Amino acid sequence: MxxxxxxxxxxxxxxxxxxxxxxxxxxxxxxxxxxxxxxxxxxxxxxxxxxxxxxxxxxxxxxxxxxxxxxxxxxxxxxxxxxxxxxxxxxxxxxxxxxxxxxxxxxxxxxxQIDEPERGFSYRRRGPIDMRMDRDAELGADTIINEWGVDDIADVLWRFGEERLARRIARAIVAARPIRDTAHLADVVKAAVPAAVRRRKHPARKVFQAIRIAVNNxxxxxxxxxxxxxxxxxxxxxxxxxxxxxxxxxxxxxxxxxxxxxxxxxxxxxxxxxxxxxxxxxxxxxxxxxxxxxxxxxxxxxxxxxxxxxxxxx
Ligand SMILES: C[S@@+](CC[C@H](N)C(=O)[O-])C[C@H]1O[C@@H](n2cnc3c(N)ncnc32)[C@H](O)[C@@H]1O
Missing domain, CATH: 3.40.50.150 (Vaccinia Virus protein VP39)
Incomplete structure (x- = not known):
């Protein structure tokens, strides 16, 4: 290997x-x-x-x-x-x-990309909310998380994360602004979902995937x-x-x-x-x-x- x-x-x-x-x-x-x-x-x-x-x-x-x-x-x-x-x-x-x-x-x-905290791809590491593969790209995840409206965030979570709690999570994100970093975002998502969901896979997994797919088109x-x-x-x-x-x-x-x-x-x-x-x-x-x-x-x-x-x- x-x-x-x-x-x-x-x-x-x-x-x-x-x-x-x-x-x-x-x-x-x-x-x-x-x-x-x-x-x-x-x-x-x-x-x-x-x-x-x-x-x-x-x-x-x-x-x-x-x-x-x-x-x-x-x-x-x-x-x-x-x-x-x-x-x-x-x-x-x-x-x-x-x-x-x-x-x-x-x-x-x-x-x-996942392992470098400053790239902002991982919900398990504290870093800036970035997720751009190309650092010359204009759109970073921070814009989506801290500036977009509930409807647009929910749409991203639904389309690219197939997240059934998309709207609920989007509302929690907007209410918690400003969201400082990836660890803060992961905590906001965790707190937004019912306890039964929290016990399965980390609830931020699909949210981070969805935002990443949107950021990098x-x-x-x-x-x-x-x-x-x-x-x-x-x-x-x-x-x-x-x-x-x-x-x-x-x-x-x-x-x-x-x-x-x-x-x-x-x-x-x-x-x-x-x-x-x-x-x-x-x-x-x-x-x-x-x-x-x-x-x-x-x-x-x-x-x-x-x-x-x-x-x-x-
Ligand atoms: C799974 S890794 C590839 C690993 C590689 N095959 C190796 O052997 O190390 C995915 C890579 O594709 C790049 N990538 C993803 N989407 C891309 C795109 N649309 N255009 C160019 N590179 C892209 C990422 O930046 C990342 O470095």
Missing amino acids: DQNPYHVPVMTAEVVELLRPVEPRLLIDATYGGGGHTRALLEAFPGLSIVALDQDQDAIAQAPANPRVRLIHANFAFLETIAAEICGGRVDGSSVSPCVDGVLFDIGVSSH ELDSLESGLEAAIRWTRPGGRVMVISYHSLEDRIVKRRFAAGTSGCECPPDFPVCTCGRVAELRSPVRKPLRPSDEEIATNPRARSAVLRVAEKVGA
């Missing part, structure tokens, strides 16, 4: 095996983090070069120089432009020439990034996504299902008239999950789901 304390990569062996039939020479690691996946892939495939993105300045700053890796500080929401530049194509669709052998998204937060970025990845992956290449909660996984599952389905004509049509052909195929029957051994050594892997789709076409 990779001992890099910045982040322990998840399902590395599975990612490598899924790429073996592709014999990759050029991959995009859309979420470099501590670089664990990138390192494992470079080791497994000697002729490989990687273009690695991360929107967190810390991830880029800690990365060692490597002639086989081009690091870019960027949000994968802009993958369309980045991949077009890599492939030398034009974005207007007139001369699209996909050239990438695969794209890996290992989404969510790194251990470094995570679901919209995933949709845009995935679209670009599929477009710029060459036939036979593979797009892989490791996600950690159902909201992300649903986006990936639906997009891959739409890509593999092909013809959308009603089943009673004798011939296809819509002309839609499948752009993807599934190289594995089911999404992959980490082994019990991996979860035992790295508990943060337990919620991971790895989905893969292969680009088809000539």
Whole structure:
């Protein structure tokens, strides 16, 4: 196992095996983090070069120089432009020439982000209410928590945390202002929920997840990034996504299902008239999950789901 304390990569062996039939020479690691996946892939495939993105300045700053890796500080929401530049194509669709052998998204937060109190991602550590992965971004969690109205906060908690007590918690947040730091926010959430809920998982868990997703616009970025990845992956290449909660996984599952389905004509049509052909195929029957051994050594892997789709076409 990779001992890099910045982040322990998840399902590395599975990612490598899924790429073996592709014999990759050029991959995009859309979420470099501590670089664990990138390192494992470079080791497994000697002729490989990687273009690695991360929107967190810390991830880029800690990365060692490597002639086989081009690091870019960027949000994968802009993958369309980045991949077009890599492939030398034009974005207007007139001369699209996909050239990438695969794209890996290992989404969510790194251990470094969670473990550094001053990043404000953890309800277990006292720090500023921030949660921005990209510290140049304008919106921080503090604005949502200390400035937004009850309706908008409740909407975030409901949509991105699937929190059934969203309105009750939002009211408590607004009433407790100013909320000083993450520990204060966690206490406010805890006090807002019934005792029976408090006895289960920490009630701030879903609230912090929801605020983080809103601050970083995570679901919209995933949709845009995935679209670009599929477009710029060459036939036979593979797009892989490791996600950690159902909201992300649903986006990936639906997009891959739409890509593999092909013809959308009603089943009673004798011939296809819509002309839609499948752009993807599934190289594995089911999404992959980490082994019990991996979860035992790295508990943060337990919620991971790895989905893969292969680009088809000539
Ligand atoms: C789970 S970690 C990735 C760990 C990495 N695979 C490794 O082996 O160390 C997720 C990383 O993705 C980055 N990230 C999340 N969303 C992103 C986005 N939309 N664009 C670019 N980077 C993103 C985070 O900043 C974080 O460093």
